[in-house]
Amino acid sequence: MKLVDLCSETLPDGLDLSEEVLIGADLCGEIPRLAAAHVGRKPLWLADPRTWDALGRADTLRASGRPENGHGLHLLPDDPHANTEQIGLTCAAVEAGGFSGIIAVGAGTVNDIAKMAATLSGVPYMAFGTAASMNGYASGIAAILVDGLKTTIAARPPRAIILDSEVLCQAPPALAAAGLGDLLSKPVSTADWWLGNRLEGSGFETLPGRIVDEAVTHATEHAAGLPAGDGGAHEALARALVLSGVSMVVAGSSSPASGGEHLLSHLWDMEALVCGRELRLHGAQVGVATCLCAALYQHLVDLEDPEFPKAPNWPRTSERIRIAHGELAEAILPQAEKKFAGFAARTALLRAEWPQMREELAGLALPSAAEIRAVLQAGGAPASLGELGIERDEAFDALARARDIRDRYTVLDLAFELGFFPGGIRQVILTAGV
Numbered sequence: 001m002k003l004v005d006l007c008s009e010t011l012p013d014g015l016d017l018s019e020e021v022l023i024g025a026d027l028c029g030e031i032p033r034l035a036a037a038h039v040g041r042k043p044l045w046l047a048d049p050r051t052w053d054a055l056g057r058a059d060t061l062r063a064s065g066r067p068e069n070g071h072g073l074h075l076l077p078d079d080p081h082a083n084t085e086q087i088g089l090t091c092a093a094v095e096a097g098g099f100s101g102i103i104a105v106g107a108g109t110v111n112d113i114a115k116m117a118a119t120l121s122g123v124p125y126m127a128f129g130t131a132a133s134m135n136g137y138a139s140g141i142a143a144i145l146v147d148g149l150k151t152t153i154a155a156r157p158p159r160a161i162i163l164d165s166e167v168l169c170q171a172p173p174a175l176a177a178a179g180l181g182d183l184l185s186k187p188v189s190t191a192d193w194w195l196g197n198r199l200e201g202s203g204f205e206t207l208p209g210r211i212v213d214e215a216v217t218h219a220t221e222h223a224a225g226l227p228a229g230d231g232g233a234h235e236a237l238a239r240a241l242v243l244s245g246v247s248m249v250v251a252g253s254s255s256p257a258s259g260g261e262h263l264l265s266h267l268w269d270m271e272a273l274v275c276g277r278e279l280r281l282h283g284a285q286v287g288v289a290t291c292l293c294a295a296l297y298q299h300l301v302d303l304e305d306p307e308f309p310k311a312p313n314w315p316r317t318s319e320r321i322r323i324a325h326g327e328l329a330e331a332i333l334p335q336a337e338k339k340f341a342g343f344a345a346r347t348a349l350l351r352a353e354w355p356q357m358r359e360e361l362a363g364l365a366l367p368s369a370a371e372i373r374a375v376l377q378a379g380g381a382p383a384s385l386g387e388l389g390i391e392r393d394e395a396f397d398a399l400a401r402a403r404d405i406r407d408r409y410t411v412l413d414l415a416f417e418l419g420f421f422p423g424g425i426r427q428v429i430l431t432a433g434v
């Protein structure tokens, strides 16, 4: 199926999008044909031990394109991270074997490694997804850990994507639940994107949202089928996740699908890595963080008379960041400084136009935290901080600090610039019901 058949919107010409996307049952047998068409005669298969097993369970594939016949296999370690080390090793494997392209077998991490390594090596890649767990399959960015900082880097989307519902259904149910959580951030991240443009003129368009809207609604309506292993529910989710990736390519950034809720999730990841704690699933964190940001929007829309804070200065702000972020501060400071530079102009605009902006924000008609929680629960996804193993105090702390880690304006910044944070943080956690 061509990408254009997945959605009713007309996609702009001239974009570097995946050429073929197959979503449905019994598709493993298509791998050899797609590989021949898109990644050349001598592809390198990339997987981790668990995702390689998931492929092995697909009966039809055993007879087809396994790494015999001159193909190669680069097996990542157990629970790999998409960091510069794994990307470097994968690039080295491509070069050493003279491979013509990469076939990524896996979900978030394996795809990010494959996407980045293929881009750096100048070879094409295709994705065989083993779980509907995130929206990065079709996107033009990879989420990579660089010096402990979760960074999104531009990278070429896969030439082809296969999402076989039989394989997706066999994945641990927590993975599709995480995909649902990642998907549900869309209205809140889009609101943040709109907000950034309203205050900084950074650009906003409605087409990316329209590309994915109908598919998100369909996937949401079928969420209850995910824990039950329903193939149709997994296909609906997979389609929406692929289109979410496409929406990011069309926007030219992750903005349509990544706002303040993603900053919270990225901060939790970065701190887990510093402490040597195991990472939680990205989308599981994003789902709960989306409830927090939706609740925050609700409070700000209700805020008639903001008490604008005193203008901060950079020496004091950078000192706060050094204390608050410890060993991550050096990597964070350049991002925070860029955002800080726009403070005066944003505040002037907020002082002049907040009543009107409040109405515009209300007009976005964002879902409430309770509505988001209900869909998460139907899909078997974590819907509370407790289910993620996050204490309320940690959430408090993250809401206060997540804005620092990236030069992207979100509702977390707005809350501070309207003087609602830090005083209102506890209220937001209570309203979110998480």
Ligand SMILES: [Zn+2]
Pocket: 134, 135, 182, 257, 258, 262, 282, 286
């Ligand atoms: Zn995400």
